[in-house]
Amino acid sequence: MAEAHQAVAFQFTVTPEGVAFQLSREALKHLYLSLLSSWKKRLARLKNSIRTGVFPGTPSGWLAVFVTTVGSMYFRVDVSMGMIFRVRRHLPSSCSSLSLHSRTLLSAAVFSTGVWISGILLCRQTLKMLLSYHGWMFEPHGKMSRSTKIWVALVKLMSGRHPLLYSFQTSLPKLPVPPVSDTIQRYLESVRPLLDDERYDQMESLAVEFQYQTAPRLQKYLVLKSWWATNYVSDWWEEYIYLRGRDPIMVNSNYYVMDFLYAIPTTLQPARAGNAVHSILLYRRRLDREEHAPVMALGVVPMCSYQMERMFNTTRIPGKEADSLLHLSDSKHLAVYHKGRFYKVWLYHAGQLLSPRDLELQFQRILDDPSPPQPGELKLAALTAGERRPWAEARAAYFSQGRNKASLDCIERAAFFLTLDEEAHGLDQGQEDSLDLYAKSLLHGHCYDRWFDKSFSLVVYRNGKLGANAEHSWADAPIIGHLWEFMLATDHFHLGYCSDGHCHGVPNTALPPPQRLAWDINEECWQAIEASYGVAKALADDVDFCCFRFTEFGKGRIKKCRTSPDSFIQIALQLAHFRDKGCFCLTYEASMTRLFREGRTETVRSCTSESTAFVRSMMNPNCSPSECLQLFKVAAEKHQHMYRLAMTGSGIDRHLFCLYVVSRYLGVDSPFLAKVLSEPWRLSTSQTPQQQIKMFDLEVNPECASSGGGFGPVADDGYGVSYIIAGENLITFHISSKFSSPETDSRRFGKNIHQALLDIAALFCVPPRKMAN
The missing domain is CATH 3.30.559.10 (Chloramphenicol acetyltransferase-like domain)
Structure with missing residues (x-):
């Protein structure tokens, strides 16, 4: 209980002599440092929002425009063509007390700001038009036409310098809606090798009927949506393909990523977990500060970074009809699973990110904990592995109040989920199926030792190898791949390990230990857990890898x-x-x-x-x-x-999918679309x-x-x-x-x-x- 008492910054005791006050300077210091860190993060985000909002312009660019404008006035050259004097005449009456010179400077600042903003908008629109050109992609590999070289030069010119992660978002073009005739033609071409003449003729007649009778009305609504929506596909794709699915997301939706194939940085499980978690949090800090460079095709063409926004502090929440995504702006703790027990590990101390050695200490404390799982706790996470509706019902019935709600909130609001696995996996040259077992472990594990609803669950094995299981609705595999490459490289090449396999540094043994989560699992809840586990176990056992x-x-x-x-x-x-x-x-x-x-x-x-x-x-x-x-x-x-x-943007399936969604909204039956989407x-x-x-x-x-x-x-x-x-x-x-x-x-x-x-x-x-x- 010593840690609990230290955490109390202010105490008072009523005695016959009066009220005795007691202040903990150390706790107040930690509170101060935590608040300072929080405000630093807010100010950094505000600064980045401003920089991104005016990109490719810069504050120094505004200053250059202002200095040029004012300088020209001293040489009696009016670059504003009278606009500065018009602005001066229309300044609010509150500015009348200013001198003529001051009002002129203020008018010049207003004019310069207008010119600066106009230049930014012009550059953005020009860049958006340039990025709408994709002819470079269809040129022979290794060859670049003169027109493409000119286009590349113009893109570089309009792209500005030192872009942040989200700097290009407003300059990216919208996904175009392809003509129905092109999509139908490409679809028929794609199924021709799969159908005999009779079946192809039937499909062709359905396609032609759809193209000329049903599609024009559906296409109009889709084009209308593309005008006001940022992307006419993505929101429906996320909702109908992922969040409305009622089958288990384990195996059916979630995917996994593996460790280095050959390299083994350390065989100490808590040390590898310490470096890996610290590396991931360094990535998150750079993500919050938008310090990651945008991913660029050919080193010139920016790709959308939108999916990265929900990488951390995100959980899929089950619903009876459709799931939803809970995303928090920040989270200062980690949810950890080991031997059927759940823990909360704070990632910061005194406002500072825990070092790899401190994290290793915390994970070692969890490994050394001899306490058994509480009744019903062992397979609790199987609820996230089974069907979605029963999980939603169980969540509403058994996890909406008391200790269950508090513990579930701790997991769902964690930065991400960590499993300290009891098994050893990885490439074993002497075991033919070692990679098969490694893959199955990451894909489904024992069906209750991963929290499949988290944006991703990091898995660290007993022998120091690791991997991750990722939920699919919030983003696609390249996004996790970006994080994964950063984590592996930072862990192996930048943080490293001591000769004995431990993380570098000296641990702070005064750190409060991980907090064990408490649960009240009654008989009905236990039966719901077992039912979900049965469904998940049957699904996992059927996977041949x-x-x-x-x-x-x-x-x-x-x-x-x-x-x-x-x-x-x-x-x-x-x-x-x-x-x-x-x-x-x-x-x-x-x-x-x-x-x-x-x-x-x-x-x-x-x-x-x-x-x-x-x-x-x-x-x-x-x-x-x-x-x-x-x-x-x-x-x-x-x-x-x-x-x-x-x-x-000239694919087949996303266009047909969106046409189908429109048809369902309008109550229009289309045999062609029904057949296409059932294949x-x-x-x-x-x-x-x-x-x-x-x-x-x-x-x-x-x-x-x-x-x-x-x-x-x-x-x-x-x-x-x-x-x-x-x-x-x-x-x-x-x-x-x-x-x-x-x-x-x-x-x-x-x-x-x-x-x-x-x-x-x-x-x-x-x-x-x-x-x-």
């Missing part, structure tokens, strides 16, 4: 073939799938639309007539390698073109971004190659495939499916992918590089 490294070649060899690495892999996936199942299927590849304001993702339909023609040629023994190679090049070029269309994605794929933040050279430090991340299967009888091209000679694949489907086998599909990559590389006569596993 295969994670493997392809080391024969990587990005370097593929580029020598003058082919996009992504197109190379996507076409290899088509070949592998045909060999695996004997048929083609609707294929989903995620691409981003962050070239537009508040853009998220678009779908690239990677199964094309060109790719299927190539696959059939590879299955035909009468086709020569040169014929197969020619068909491959055509398919790769087609895929690249479709990817570029998706990135530049299953039996092959869902995604590439994990790499080196978004260049904090270290991967070629110099190959042991720091990332393992990437993955997700669960989208269809019950399909595959989910994530891959990361980590450097010149490594590609890591994460393959998921379901044991319950007799049509799928993740390990079999992995072998087919491996062979497909080798077979395509052989067409270019590129010998695979021999490398030990």
Whole structure:
């Protein structure tokens, strides 16, 4: 109780002699430092809001305009063309007491401010028009036309200097609504290789009827929305695809990211957790101060940073019909789980962020705590892993008051969630399925040792390896990837560890220990927890996972073939799938639309007539390698073109999705849209971004190659495939499916992918590089 008494800054005692006052100077000092830190943060945010609000202008730019204006007046040159004198005549009467000279200077300041603001608005509008041009993306790789070079120069000129993270937000163009005719034409083209003549004719007739009878009315409403909404897709996508889903978000929606593939910075669990948490909080501080540089395509074109705003202090709150996102401007504590117990760990002391060594001490205290879980506490987090409606009902019934509410608020209002896992995971060269088990642990764990509603849950294993499980509604994988790269690089290259594996520094043993959260779990609540756990356990046990490294070649060899690495892999996936199942299927590849304001993702339909023609040629023994190679090049070029269309706002699926939402609002039935949106994605794929933040050279430090991340299967009888091209000679694949489907086998599909990559590389006569596993 000593810590509790120290925390009381002011005490008084009533005695026969009167009232005795007692002040704790140390507590008052901590309170003062905490308030000082809070005001510093508020002032920094205000300063950044002003800087972002006037970007690409600067206060020094205003001063230059003012000095130029006043200077010209002394040389009897009126650059304002009489505007300054007009302003002077219309100054309020309260300024009449000022001298003529003072009123002239005040009028010059008003005029200069108007010129300065007009210049800012002109630059922003000009930059928005420039960024609406996407012709640079469709030029041959490695070649840049003269017009594009001029465009790049103009973009750089209008982009200003030293932009903050959100400086370009108001200059980004809006996502355009494609013409219905273009979307229908591209859709029919995408399904042609998947349908026989009779089924295609039926689909074509439905599409034509929709295009000319139903679509014009729906399109008008969609265009109207695009005029007043920042992005005509993103709000509906977040609500209807994510927040209104009633199935478990574990496996079905959440995804995971892994640690370094080879590097092991330390084997001490609390030390790794200390450095990792401190690195993440350094990232958050830079995020709050907008000190992260905007992500730029080609180093010139800014991408939208909107999704980063809800990275921390965010939780998905269950609802009966739809969930919601709770986002706080700040949070000073962390929620920690270990052996069925929940803890609250303060991240600041005396207004200062805890050092890695202090955090290590706090986590060691949790590991050393011998107390058992309270009744019903062990599997409590299974509520977040089960179906959403039962969780919403349980939350309202059992967590709306008392200790349960206070403890739940502590978790939901935490900066993020941390699990100190009892297991050891990571790459084990002597265990073939080590990466498979690692992936499954991060994807679902034991179904009750991750808080799946948090924006992300950091998982630190007993052997010092780590990973994270991320909720999907608030942002997409590249956003977490940006944080993850910063955390790994800061942990390994900047913070480091002592020779004995501990964090650097000396711990402050006077820190108050972590606070154990208290719960009152009655019989009905325990039954709700068990019901959610049963649903989640059945879902987790059905996940068939295969994670493997392809080391024969990587990005370097593929580029020598003058082919996009992504197109190379996507076409290899088509070949592998045909060999695996004997048929083609609707294929989903995620691409981003962050070239537009508040853009998220678009779908690239990677199964094309060109790719299927190539696959059939590879299955035909009468086709020569040169014929197969020619068909491959055509398919790769087609895929690249479709990817570029998706990135530049000319995709298929988000437009059709929004037309469907409008039709539901208007009560219009469309057989075409109903059929389109009911088609299953039996092959869902995604590439994990790499080196978004260049904090270290991967070629110099190959042991720091990332393992990437993955997700669960989208269809019950399909595959989910994530891959990361980590450097010149490594590609890591994460393959998921379901044991319950007799049509799928993740390990079999992995072998087919491996062979497909080798077979395509052989067409270019590129010998695979021999490398030990």
